[in-house]
Amino acid sequence: MELLIFPPACRLSLSLPLGLLFSLPMLVHASPLPLDAGLREEVIMLASGDGGHESLETTVFRPPGAGPFPLLLMNHGKQPGPARRQPRERFIYMATEFVRRGYAVMLPMRAGYAGSSGSYRDHGCDMAANAAGQARDVRDALAYARRQSWVDASRIVLAGQSYGGLAALSLATQRLPGVRGVLNFAGGLRIDDGACDWQAALTQAFAALGAASQVPSLWLYGENDAYFAPPLVRRLYQAYTAAGGQAELLAYGAFKRDAHLTLGSRDGVAVWLAPTERFLRRIGMPAAPVVALAEPAPLAATQFASRADIGAVPYLAESGRAAYRAFLNKLRPRAFAVSSSGAWGWAEEGESPDVRALDSCQQGSSAPCQLYVVDDNVVWPAGGQ
Template sequence: MFPAPARLRHFASAAILACGLVSSAQAQAVALPLDTRLNEEVIGVPAGTALNVKLETTLYKPNGTGPFPLLVINHGKSPGDPKAQSRDRFVYMAAQFVKRGYAVMVPMRTGFSRSTGTYTDYGCNMKANGYQQAGDIADVVAFARQQSWIDADHIVIAGQSYGGLASVALSTQDLPGVRGVMNFAGGLKVHGGSCDWQEALVNAFAEYGRKNRIETLWMYGANDSYFGPQLVNRLYAAFNGNGGRVNLVAYGPFKHDAHTMLGSRDGMPIWLPEVERFLQRIGMPTEQVYAVAEPVPQPATNFAALDDVAAVPFLPERGRQQYRAFLSKQTPRAFAVSSSGAWGWAEEGESVNERALAACQGASKQPCRLYTVDDYVVWTDGADPANNTAAGRTE
C-alpha cells in the first residue's frame, strides 16, 4: 500500500508546566481524568504489518449504539522520546463532533506513549515519514469499519502538525468510507543536521499531490512558529500544482503561536466554521443532534485579588516568583498550591486545571488545590481540598 518499508509528531505543545521540585515530564506522566461527558475511554487498536502492534487510542462516542459517522484525529510529535509523550485527547474538537453525532478516535501511533512497537524515524526523507505514519491511520480506519457502532461509509480524517503530514500522505490512498482529510498546521521540522528539511517537505507534498485521491482542507496560521506563510505557500503550490485537491485556509495570527490553535479552547471559532463547510461539501453530517454538558467552572472567590502575590498561601519565595510569571501567561491557565510548599501551573491547551494539579502533586505528599483559574482566584481558606481539585475518573 505504502512505498515506505516500515511505518515523527511534531507538535509545539500548547501546555506549559512549571512546578516546585518536579519536572514537566514527571507531571505529564500523571493520568488525567477521563471526560464522562463524552463517554471517553482508552482502547487498544491493532496495527502494523501483522497487526501485532496495539495503538493506545482515545475513543469518544455519543450515547447509544450507533452506527455513528467517524472522525479520526492524528497527533503531532513532541521533542524527545516518543514513549514519554502523553496521550493526546483533542477534547475541544472531539466535543464538537460528538455533539454532531460522531464517534471520535485519537490513536497514538506506533511507539508513542503507551502504544507498543518501535517508532521509526526517516530523518529528512519526508515522503517516507508521512507514509510510515499514514500506515497506522489506515489500520485504525480498517479496524473502525469493522465495528457495528461505526457508519463505515462516513469517515473523515484530521491531523495536527506531524499528524497533518501523515493525514495528507493518507490522502494518496483509496480508502473505503473516507470522504475527506483535514490538515491543521501539518508538517515536520528536523532539528539539527545539515539536510534541507523544508525542501524535503515540499517534495513530499508534491508527490502526495500527484497521488492524491481524497479531498483535503488545510488550515495554517500566519504566526505558526514551525511552518510560516512562505513555506505553506510552497507546500500548497507543490500539492495543488500536481493535481492535489485542496482548499487552503490562511487564517492569520493566533495568540503567541498559531501552531497550537487546534488544541486551544479559543481556537474553535477559527476552525469550526471552515470545518463545517468542508463537511457539508463532502457529504458528512454537520447538524448538532446531541447535547454535551459544558464543564462546570471553578467558582471565583473573594479570597484575594488576582495580582496579590503575597496572599498566595504556602509558597516560598521561588514559588512567588513563579506566580508573578504565571500572571503574564495566556488563558486558559491554572495555578495550584499545596501546604507542603509545592506549586504547579499550566497554560493554554486542554485540561489546564488537571495539569496544574498534576504538576503540583508530583512534588507534594500533601493534597494540591487550585488557587487561580484563568483571571480569577478560586481559593477558599480552610476549604476541603476536594472542593477545587480536578473532578472525574482516571484511566
C-alpha cells in the same frame, strides 16, 4: 524553552498544551488526565502491523447510543524527543466538537509512540517515505474502525495535526471507500539537524501527494506557526494543487504565541470550527450540533483577594510568590494551585489546566493542594482555609 530550577517542595507545570509538550527528562512526571465520561472516552489496544503483531494505544470518543456514527480519524504530531515518551494524545477540544455533532472520534498513537508497541519509523530526509510509514498505522486503525458496528463506514473524515496532517494526506492517496475528505491542521515535518534541505524535500513530497490524492482537503495554517512559516505553506499548497490535489487553504492570522498550537487550545476552536463546518457540509458530512453535552460548572469567583495581590496568596515562600507573579502573565486557560505544605503548581493552555496545576502541586506536597486562581478568578474560599 526556559528550564527553571525550583525547590523540592514546589512543582512547576510547563506551559505548552498536553498534546504538544516537549519531552524533557528533567520534567516531573505528569499523571494521566481522567477519562471523560461525558464523551464516553475509552482507551483500547488496536492490533496493527503485519500479522497484527503490533498494538496501537487508541483513544475513542463516542456520542450516546449504539450508532452507527460518522467517524473522525484523527492523527497526532511528533513532539521533540523520543516518540516513546510522548503521552497519549486526546485533542479534547476537537473531540468535544465532533462528538457534539454526532461523530465517533478515534485517535491512534502510531507505532513507537506512547503506549503503542513497535518502533518509531524514521526515514530521514525522505519525506514521502516518512509520510507513508506513518500512514500505515492509520490505515490499520481505519480497517479496525470499519469492522465496528458503531462506525458508519460510508462517512469518514481523516484529520491530522503537524506530522499527523502529513500522514493523513498520505493515507488519502489510497482508494478508501467511505473516506470523504481530509482536515490538515498545520501538516508537515520539520528536520533541524542540517542533514538536508528539508523544506525542498517536503515540497517535493507534497507535490507527489497532490498528484495521487483521492479526496478534497481543508488546510489550516496560522501566520506565526513556529514550524511552517507562510512562505513555506504557500509553496506546499502550490505544489500540492499544481499536481492535481484538491485543497482549500485557510491561512489565518497570528494565534497567541504560536499558531502551531491552535488545535490544542481551548481558544483555537474559534479559529478552526466555522471553516471546518463549511468543509464538512461541502463533502456531505454532518456539521450541525445534535448532541447536548453537559459543560462542567466553573468554580465561582470569591472575594478572598484581588488576583493581582501577590502577598495575599496563602502558604507561599518567596520562590512561590515569584512563580505566582510570573503566572499572572500566562495564557488562558490557566490555573494556579497551592498547599499548606508550601508547594505550588501552575498550568496554562491545553487540556484541563486546573487538573494539571493540582497534579503538579500535589507531586511535591504531603498535604492536599487546592486551586487558588482559575483563568482570571480567585477561587480560594473567601474566609480562607
